[in-house]
Amino acid sequence: MTFENCTKKALTAAVGLALGVAAMAQARAEATAVAFAKNELHDFRIISSVGFTIVGTPTRNTVNNASFSGFPSQTFSDPQSLGSASSAAQAQSGPNVAFIPKNTYTLPSTFLMVGARGDSDTAAGSPFDPAGVPMVRNVAAARALGGSGANGNSAGRNTAEATVTLVTTATGTITFNFRNIFEYYASSTLNGESANGSISNTFRIANAAGVTLFTYAPAAINTGCGSNSGFPPPATPCDTSSVDNVNGDLFNGTSQNLVAGTYTISLLTRSDANVVVTQLPEPGTMLLFGLGLGALSLSVRRRKGA
Numbered sequence: 001m002t003f004e005n006c007t008k009k010a011l012t013a014a015v016g017l018a019l020g021v022a023a024m025a026q027a028r029a030e031a032t033a034v035a036f037a038k039n040e041l042h043d044f045r046i047i048s049s050v051g052f053t054i055v056g057t058p059t060r061n062t063v064n065n066a067s068f069s070g071f072p073s074q075t076f077s078d079p080q081s082l083g084s085a086s087s088a089a090q091a092q093s094g095p096n097v098a099f100i101p102k103n104t105y106t107l108p109s110t111f112l113m114v115g116a117r118g119d120s121d122t123a124a125g126s127p128f129d130p131a132g133v134p135m136v137r138n139v140a141a142a143r144a145l146g147g148s149g150a151n152g153n154s155a156g157r158n159t160a161e162a163t164v165t166l167v168t169t170a171t172g173t174i175t176f177n178f179r180n181i182f183e184y185y186a187s188s189t190l191n192g193e194s195a196n197g198s199i200s201n202t203f204r205i206a207n208a209a210g211v212t213l214f215t216y217a218p219a220a221i222n223t224g225c226g227s228n229s230g231f232p233p234p235a236t237p238c239d240t241s242s243v244d245n246v247n248g249d250l251f252n253g254t255s256q257n258l259v260a261g262t263y264t265i266s267l268l269t270r271s272d273a274n275v276v277v278t279q280l281p282e283p284g285t286m287l288l289f290g291l292g293l294g295a296l297s298l299s300v301r302r303r304k305g306a
Contacts, residue, residue, distance in 0.1 A: 032146055033188045034237075035273035036107050037197040037224065038139040040181040042248050044160075044267060045132030050172025054128060055262070058082040058162035066116040068094035068142070068152035080122075082162055087121035094152060105139045107185055116142040116152035116273070122160065127176070127267070136160065140197070140273035146190050149279030157270040164263055171257040174265070176203060176216075179248030184271075186227040187237035192278040197238075198224025201269045205255055208262040216253040224272070 059079050067073035071093045078088035090102040094115015103121055120138035127133050138156030166172060184197035201221040205214040225238035232238055242249045 032111075032143060033193045033195040033227070033275040033277045034111050034143045034186070035195040035197040035275050036111075036139075036141045036183070036185040037199050037271035037273050038105050038107070038181075038183050039137065039158075039199050039201060039221070039269050039271055040105060040248065041136040041201070041267075041269060042134065042179040042181070043132045044127050044136060044178035045130070045176065046127045046265065047175045047177075048164075048166075048172065049175065050166050050168045050170060050258075050260075052128075052164040052166050054082070054162055055165050056163050060084075060086050060122050060158070060160040062086045062088040062120040062122055062138075063157040063159070064088045064091035064118040064120055064155070066091035066093040066097075066118045066142075066152070066154040068115045068144075069148075069150040071095065071115065082160070083124065083126045085122060085124040086158075088119075090117060090119040091154065092117045093154075100141075103137075105137055107183060111143055113141065113143050114145060116140075116154035116275075118154035118156040118271075120156035120158050120271075122158050126162075127160065128162065128164075132178075133160070136267070136269060138269060138271045140271040142195075142273040142275045144275045144277040146193060146277050147279065148277055151274070151276040153272070153274035155270060155272045157268070159266065159268050161264060161266045164265060166258060166260045166263065169260050171259050173255050173257060174205060174214075175252070175254045177250065177252035179244075179250050180221055181242050181245055181248040182221055183239070183241035183245075184224045185237060185239045186225050187232075187234050188227040188275075188277075189230050189234055190278050191229045193230070193276065194226060194228045195275045196224060196226040196273070198272045199270070200272075201251075202267070203253065204266045204268070205258070206264045206266070210264075213258065213263075214255040216251075218251055220249070221251065 061079040065075040074091040076088040080086040097115040123134040142152040186195040203216040
């Protein structure tokens with residue numbers, strides 16, 4: 001083998017290796033999985049067709065949690081008596097989420113965080129007051145860089161429960177209404193990556209024995225979407241929001257007839273986001289990949305010269 005041929009082989013292998021490393025670096029730089037979800041409920045109020053009084057000490061609670069590969073998980077809870085504001089500490093996990101302010105409920109135009117966060121708060125007020133509760137909000141977000149082999153999930157949850165006694169012997173119904181500004185979003189890039197954003201909102205009435213008698217959970221606000229292995233493409237991610245993003249879409253319902261008695265009334269609202277991304281090959285694998293490209297290039301060159 002001449003010196004010239006050895007040089008050509010070495011050069012070809014080096015070029016192949018460089019191409020392999022460059023391809024991996026590009027995948028690490030460009031590939032990400034992103035998930036986001038939020039609820040903003042406005043003016044949640046309960047109107048009963050029969051008289052009732054609140055008994056005991058009903059509570060509302062905000063619960064936030066977040067976890068991300070290789071970082072400590074966080075969970076915070078803030079139970080408060082009905083009528084008081086409730087806002088648990090924002091849960092964050094990951095290498096770069098601390099700069100996001102608490103009570104941030106918008107999908108950023110530039111999603112730079114790496115990790116997971118969950119947050120929620122409930123304004124002061126009671127759904128049994130004529131004015132209703134001004135706002136009940138929760139948000140979840142997660143983002144992982146492609147090739148890191150990381151996964152993360154987060155949730156912001158609100159629960160508002162009140163035990164009421166219907167003080168009439170006649171049957172009656174419970175009517176309620178609220179507006180909701182919501183959004184869920186998901187985007188992935190590479191094979192093996194996935195992202196999911198979802199929201200859930202359920203109004204429930206149970207009797208004194210804990211048996212659920214009435215559930216209101218419209219499909220429009222108990223849903224979500226996902227992106228798997230780059231579909232839909234990052235340029236057209238799954239992104240769905242309420243029709244009215246200023247006032248919120250209107251939701252209302254009325255229970256069936258309820259006899260006099262004690263009932264637990266609950267509004268449970270939640271946002272969830274989770275992501276999973278692929279693991280880049282180890283350096284040794286990258287070297288073999290590059291050498292393989294070099295060998296392939298050399299083989300093609302030989303066939304052309306034959």
